[in-house]
Amino acid sequence: xxxxxxxxxxxxxxxxxxxxxxxxxxxxxxxxxxxxxxxxxxxxxxxxxxxxxxxxxxxxxxxxxxxxxxxxxxxxxxxxxxxxxxxxxxxxxxxxxxxxxxxxxxxxxxxxxxxxxxxxxxxxxxxxxxxxxxxxxxxxxxxxxxxxxxxxxxxxxxxxxxxxxxxxxxxxxxxxxxxxxxxxxxxxxxxxxxxxxxxxxxxxxxxxxxxxxxxxxxxxxxxxxxxxxxxxxxxxxxxxxxxxxxxxxxxxxxxxxxxxxxxxxxxxxxxxxxxxxxxxxxxxxxxxxxxxxxxxxxxxxxxxxxxxxxxxxxxxxxxxxxxxxxxx
Numbered sequence: 178x179x180x181x182x183x184x185x186x187x188x189x190x191x192x193x194x195x196x197x198x199x200x201x202x203x204x205x206x207x208x209x210x211x212x213x214x215x216x217x218x219x220x221x222x223x224x225x226x227x228x229x230x231x232x233x234x235x236x237x238x239x240x241x242x243x244x245x246x247x248x249x250x251x252x253x254x255x256x257x258x259x260x261x262x263x264x265x266x267x268x269x270x271x272x273x274x275x276x277x278x279x280x281x282x283x284x285x286x287x288x289x290x291x292x293x294x295x296x297x298x299x300x301x302x303x304x305x306x307x308x309x310x311x312x313x314x315x316x317x318x319x320x321x322x323x324x325x326x327x328x329x330x331x332x333x334x335x336x337x338x339x340x341x342x343x344x345x346x347x348x349x350x351x352x353x354x355x356x357x358x359x360x361x362x363x364x365x366x367x368x369x370x371x372x373x374x375x376x377x378x379x380x381x382x383x384x385x386x387x388x389x390x391x392x393x394x395x396x397x398x399x400x401x402x403x404x405x406x407x408x409x410x411x412x413x414x415x416x417x418x419x420x421x422x423x424x425x426x427x428x429x430x431x432x433x434x435x436x437x438x439x440x441x442x443x444x445x446x447x448x449x450x451x452x453x454x455x456x457x458x459x460x461x462x463x464x465x466x467x468x469x470x471x472x473x474x475x476x477x478x479x480x481x482x483x484x485x486x487x488x489x490x491x492x493x494x495x496x497x498x499x500x501x502x503x504x505x
Contacts, residue, residue: 181477183496184289184337191498192488197255197280199489200231205247206240215479219486226251232489234258234482238266245270248279256489258482259283262336263418264499265391271501281499282485287477288469289337295468296338296416297345299440300384301325303412308438308462323383323410323437325349331356331382333375333398334389334417335363336505342386354378379406384414390505391418401426404435412438416468419445428454431461442468 201224202216212234213223224230226247233254235244238261248254248270255278259267262285271281302308305322326349332339335357343353343365355366356378362369370378375398379385385407389395399413400423407413413436415422424445430436438460447466455461481497488495499505 181288181290181473183287183477183481184293184341185286185496186336186340192494193280193491197278197489198231199255199491201227201229202232202234202486202489203230204234204236206235206237206243209236211475211479212236212482215482216486219483220490220492221486228253230254232256232258232486236260241266241270245273248274252276254279256280256282256485256495258485259499260478262286262288262338262497263390264505265418268392268501268504271499275501280495281501282481282495282497283499283505284474284478284481285497285499285505286337287481287497288474289341291469291473292338292416293341293345295442295464296342296386296388296414299414299416299442299462299464300330300386300412302462303414303438303440303460304328304384306438306460308440309459311462312459325351325384327351328383329354329381330384330386331378332366332386332388333421334387335359335369336388336390338388338416339363339386340365342388354382376403376406379403380408382407382411384412387413387415387417387421389417389421391420392504396420397423397426399423399426401429404430407436409434410437412436412440414440416442419443419447424455428458431455431458438462440464442466 201222203226204212216223262283264283304325329352331354333356335355339355346353352367355363355369356372356375358372360371398421404426440462442464443466484496487493
């Protein structure tokens with residue numbers, strides 16, 4: 178059976194910087210045999226956290242604050258591997274403990290294929306009016322639904338998810354427009370534009386896919402003004418982070434028919450509370466942050482760990498290097 182693989186932008190790899198010394202590696206806050214095996218396969222040594230520890234694999238997103246205590250108590254740590262592509266939960270910790278001899282890597286690009294697959298599924302479901310159809314309790318023969326073939330898909334973000342989604346959209350002959358911070362073209366995209374052009378592109382898109390990192394600059398990247406620029410026939414898909422979209426503005430846009438539909442794997446707040454207006458919005462499909470599952474991600478994270486342990490030992494480049502100033 179074919180397996181998922183990482184999808185990486187070229188700028189996510191780097192050789193071991195001078196001053197980063199290798200040594201024993203700790204796995205916290207709880208050990209994992211799968212990831213310990215990945216360390217051993219690369220030639221690394223797993224040991225309990227001590228003054229001799231040089232590498233740290235941190236496996237909890239929910240316990241991000243505890244990482245700060247570990248970094249403060251162990252300034253000799255030279256490399257930290259984080260468990261997910263998004264590092265927004267760790268941003269304050271990484272800012273507080275930023276230093277030249279500490280390298281941080283994430284899982285950016287590692288989970289791109291399953292997440293991009295989910296994004297495609299959400300886009301198709303929204304276009305085909307499946308949220309409303311799934312809630313129906315009687316036969317409705319009124320024709321409804323749009324085809325993805327030949328449509329313009331605007332992808333906000335240029336990481337692995339965007340690159341894999343572009344590949345998946347190939348058979349649909351879609352026009353794919355990528356919005357990113359730099360002017361560097363994204364391979365396979367019809368066009369690549371900068372974030373300054375976002376408002377110019379929103380009125381042209383049939384599907385808008387949010388696949389950007391959550392930073393201080395991107396919170397509520399899509400608010401009432403941006404949603405108001407979209408076509409009334411357009412659909413919004415968010416598989417990145419909930420706060421990238423202003424939830425109140427989205428509720429109003431769906432209620433008023435400003436946009437045709439939304440499909441969300443992430444929400445703000447998250448979990449979305451019972452009784453929230455989005456649960457009963459007929460044109461909104463919600464999946465509970467399940468674009469990937471542990472069964473999908475475990476082997477992908479293990480491979481990322483194996484590669485980065487090898488890099489830590491001086492045998493190749495680090496993959497998924499985090500720019501702590503940019504926040505991804």
